Amino acid sequence: MSDDSNRLDSMDVIPTGAALGAEITGPDLSRPLPAETVAALRAAVLEHGVVFFRGQSLDDAAQLAFTRYFGPASVHIRDNQPDRPTDEIMMVSNVRENGKPIGSLGHGEIRFHSDLSYMPHPGTFSILYAVEIPAAGGATSWCNNSAAYDGLDDAMKVRLDGLRATHLHFRPEQNPDPSVDHPIVCTHPETGHKTLFVSPYFTKSVVGMAEDEGQTLLDTLFAHQTRDAYIWAHHWRVGDLVMWDNRATMHRREPFPDSQRRILKRTQIFSETRPVA
Numbered sequence: 001m002s003d004d005s006n007r008l009d010s011m012d013v014i015p016t017g018a019a020l021g022a023e024i025t026g027p028d029l030s031r032p033l034p035a036e037t038v039a040a041l042r043a044a045v046l047e048h049g050v051v052f053f054r055g056q057s058l059d060d061a062a063q064l065a066f067t068r069y070f071g072p073a074s075v076h077i078r079d080n081q082p083d084r085p086t087d088e089i090m091m092v093s094n095v096r097e098n099g100k101p102i103g104s105l106g107h108g109e110i111r112f113h114s115d116l117s118y119m120p121h122p123g124t125f126s127i128l129y130a131v132e133i134p135a136a137g138g139a140t141s142w143c144n145n146s147a148a149y150d151g152l153d154d155a156m157k158v159r160l161d162g163l164r165a166t167h168l169h170f171r172p173e174q175n176p177d178p179s180v181d182h183p184i185v186c187t188h189p190e191t192g193h194k195t196l197f198v199s200p201y202f203t204k205s206v207v208g209m210a211e212d213e214g215q216t217l218l219d220t221l222f223a224h225q226t227r228d229a230y231i232w233a234h235h236w237r238v239g240d241l242v243m244w245d246n247r248a249t250m251h252r253r254e255p256f257p258d259s260q261r262r263i264l265k266r267t268q269i270f271s272e273t274r275p276v277a
Contacts, residue, residue: 008036013044013051018232020049020144020249029053029241030062038069041243045125046191050142050244050251052234056129058241060086063129063267066241070125071269092128092264094256103263110253112143112226113201114246115268118167120180123246125269130240132263137256140242141233142249146195148225149185160185162277164207165198165218181207183277184221188247196225197275199250225250236264247275 011026022044027037044051058066064086067073073088084091084102091103115123128140152160164181184206186197200222206214234242244251256262 006031006033006037008034008040011037011040013040013048015048016232019147019230020142021232021234022048022051024051024053027053029056029066030058033066033069042070045243045245046248049144049146049249050232050234050242052240052242054237055239056241057239058129060089060265063127063241063265064088067125067127067267067269070243073267074270076266076268088267090266090268092266093262094258095132095261095263105253107138107256107258107262109255111199111201112141112222112250112252113199114145114197114250116246116270117182117197117199117202118169118175118180119270120176120274121271122182122275123268124271125243126246127241127243127267129265130236130238130263131265132261133236133238134256134260134262136260137254138262139233139235139254140251141231141254142244142251143225144230144232144248145197145225145250146188146191146193146248148227148230149194149196151230152224157185159217163209165203165214166205166207167202168204169202182275185277186247186275187277189273189276191248193248195248196221197247198222198225200226201252247271 006027014023064073075087076090092105093103094107095102115126163184165184166179166181169175182197184198186195188195198221
């Protein structure tokens with residue numbers, strides 16, 4: 001049964017005014033969502049790349065229920081995560097209890113990346129819920145990779161046609177064998193838009209290209225993607241839930257003081273198909 005407070009006519013989508021991103025007001029994500037509201041939320045994510053909700057109060061079951069409106073909630077492949085109450089929820093935190101970390105990813109910068117691009121079937125939607133937020137730092141920025149592709153000149157678009165790039169995680173144990181490569185330019189399976197599918201964190205080489213030439217090409221693309229014109233930054237508050245489309249965006253985290261606590265809970269949906277040009 002759905003809740004009347006989550007009717008479609010109670011929801012507003014407010015674009016950030018940047019290259020991507022929108023705030024969604026109205027829904028209480030701790031309560032069930034009617035099908036028409038779910039459809040509108042999916043459309044908003046596809047249109048804006050990333051959406052956020054303020055002031056939510058979610059336990060693990062509610063976050064999983066919200067995630068499952070958009071696909072199966074998958075257990076993250078990291079095999080070094082601490083024990084946690086809900087397997088499908090990855091704790092993103094620098095907090096230690098009894099001398100041991102309660103989560104992963106610490107307090108440092110995390111460079112631009114698309115979640116799980118080093119897997120044959122990368123992430124589609126990621127969902128991150130803020131439990132504790134530091135007083136300074138820790139903002140997350142997203143890049144609109146579809147707009148970045150559109151902004152390339154025609155000569156570069158022709159050059160990229162048919163090229164593939166290898167993606168690797170810096171932890172070797174997380175990489176499949178053999179390693180994975182994807183088209184540098186992918187077609188989004190739901191929108192049909194062309195999008196750059198490379199990132200500074202995970203993309204390591206261009207298939208069939210000499211190392212120096214391939215790195216020069218990748219560096220050119222990275223510099224283009226990360227222009228301010230294609231980026232929007234989210235400054236977290238407790239109770240924020242942010243959902244984004246990894247097929248059309250990449251994101252980075254700013255560092256924050258390790259002396260300040262940061263706890264977020266992440267759920268992840270994997271793609272059912274491999275990226276295609």
